Amino acid sequence: MKISFSESAMKEFQDILTRYPNKRAAMLPTLHLVQREFGWISREAMEYVGELLEVPFSEVYDTATFYTMFKLKPMGKYHLQVCHTLSCALRGAGHLCDHIREKLHIDNGEVTEDGKFSFVKVECLGSCGTAPVVQINDDYYEGLDTQKLDEVLDKLE
Known part of the structure; x- marks a missing residue:
């Protein structure tokens, strides 16, 4: 093609x-x-x-x-990248990953059935002072907990 x-x-x-x-x-x-x-x-x-x-x-x-910022396979319309290095891990990134798995029914590296969301754990996103951080497409969402993450995701749906 x-x-x-x-x-x-x-x-x-x-x-x-x-x-x-x-x-x-x-x-x-x-x-x-x-x-x-x-x-x-x-x-x-x-x-x-x-x-x-x-x-x-x-x-x-x-x-x-x-470069890790390039997607080499189809991803969701909204691509969630969760930093899981030290600062973010200590401030709750693991809870965010668990929450994403439960809410969206996908694991690391997967895409939702409707193609709306994809999720990957990534190395440092360079925002350690505002950990934990999730990058969705080109935007950073910092200082997140599961409730704040839900608010962000619900606005995307």
């Missing part, structure tokens, strides 16, 4: 290119654009990026698989 950007995404891609000295340097923002456009980065999307940037597939693959 051949994929391609929508007209608006192609305009954004062209704008991205103007900000970099060469096409290869635009790899990360282009991968972010692909993820916003398609929801995740498939093999076909990596091949497409390689064509756009005139770089080998292997370079795109290496970059996409190196």
